[in-house]
Amino acid sequence: MKKKQIYLIALFLSFAAISCTKSTLQQTGEFVSDYNAAASSQINSFYGRFSDNIIMQTYAETFPSEENQNRLDIKIVLRSKFKRDDPEIEQYKDIVPASFFYVIKKDKRASYLIRNGVKFRVVYCSRNDRVISDLIIDKAKMLELSQQKPELEIAKAKNNNSISADVKQILIALNNSLPIVIDHELQIKMTKVDVNKLNELEYSLEIGDEMTERIKSDAAKELLKENILRNPNTRQLFMKVKSIGLSNIKYIYKDKTGKKLNEVLITESDL
Incomplete structure (x- = not known):
């Protein structure tokens, strides 16, 4: 050349x-x-x-x-x-x-x-x-x-098509960042955020060993619900959940093995 x-x-x-x-x-x-x-x-x-x-x-x-x-x-x-x-x-x-x-x-x-x-x-x-x-x-x-693609139930939700792509992406991002401790005193750790088959926003919460027995009772369920409703952000969160086509907010409490201990359902009538 x-x-x-x-x-x-x-x-x-x-x-x-x-x-x-x-x-x-x-x-x-x-x-x-x-x-x-x-x-x-x-x-x-x-x-x-x-x-x-x-x-x-x-x-x-x-x-x-x-x-x-x-x-x-x-x-x-x-x-x-x-x-x-x-x-x-x-x-x-x-x-x-x-x-x-x-x-x-x-x-x-x-x-x-x-x-x-x-x-x-x-x-x-x-x-x-x-x-x-x-x-x-x-x-x-x-x-x-x-x-990073966590296993989520949102794909099986009834009105999946009404849930925007942004919301789905937020859920994926949230789950890729979990677990996080949300209450050090009660040893509560958020492990998953999802939309279940009933179109409810569902939080999975892991409870520390010292609290597992206390969480199981109906009395504990009422106390947990009262604490959630007392939080000033709950109403705001519910309105946003409703605006994206979801119906309720459900909190699932589990032990470290994943065994369900209790659950709390927040509906519009609770607010």
């Missing part, structure tokens, strides 16, 4: 690489601009199906890649309405960033950027800017999260 031909090929390849880099940089900037213009409402729409307290504000910004000086990576900040010392915020430390994977997956440009090496750093913090969790989503993480 002549030297001139080799030179032209090398020149073409160099130009192609530069063009590709510019295209990726341009799309990175466009993603950040579009995200900051509209994502706040989109994110609250996504997470707000279950709680208005999860996300108060979100924004995106670029930062230099540590691996490639010609690339910018993207930082997404998700600021919670919870205060710094609110224990509830810890329950969402894994759920929120993992759930954001589905927001990225839906966005063609974000998927393109990740395929081309751009990393998304997803930071979840309290309203006082205390960092609760910090997750990097890149090609490897996308593949890992895509392969």
Whole structure:
């Protein structure tokens, strides 16, 4: 091959690489601009199906890649309405960033950027800017999260077609982030969130060994129900559950072996 031909090929390849880099940089900037213009409402729409307290504000910004000086990576900040010392915020430390994977997956440009090496750093913090969790989503993480498919009953629900794809994706993300401790005093751990065959939102809760005998009685069932109804968030949760086509909320209490100890059903008439 002549030297001139080799030179032209090398020149073409160099130009192609530069063009590709510019295209990726341009799309990175466009993603950040579009995200900051509209994502706040989109994110609250996504997470707000279950709680208005999860996300108060979100924004995106670029930062230099540590691996490639010609690339910018993207930082997404998700600021919670919870205060710094609110224990509830810890329950969402894994759920929120993992759930954001589905927001990225839906966005063609974000998927393109990740395929081309751009990393998304997803930071979840309290309203006082205390960092609760910090997750990097890149090609490897996308593949890992895509392969996590927990066994859920939602596919068998009566009105499955009325349940939006977003809700199904949230359930998958929630379950991939479980178990989480929701009550240290009573040793209660959430192990699964699902939609059962009766179109009820169903929480599976694992009880510590010291509490198993106390949970079994009818008296305990009434106390558990009273505690749930006293929680000011229960009514709000029920209204959101109803708005996505589900009927009731069921709490299933189990021991560490998975044996059912008790259950509590919350219906609209209880509120």
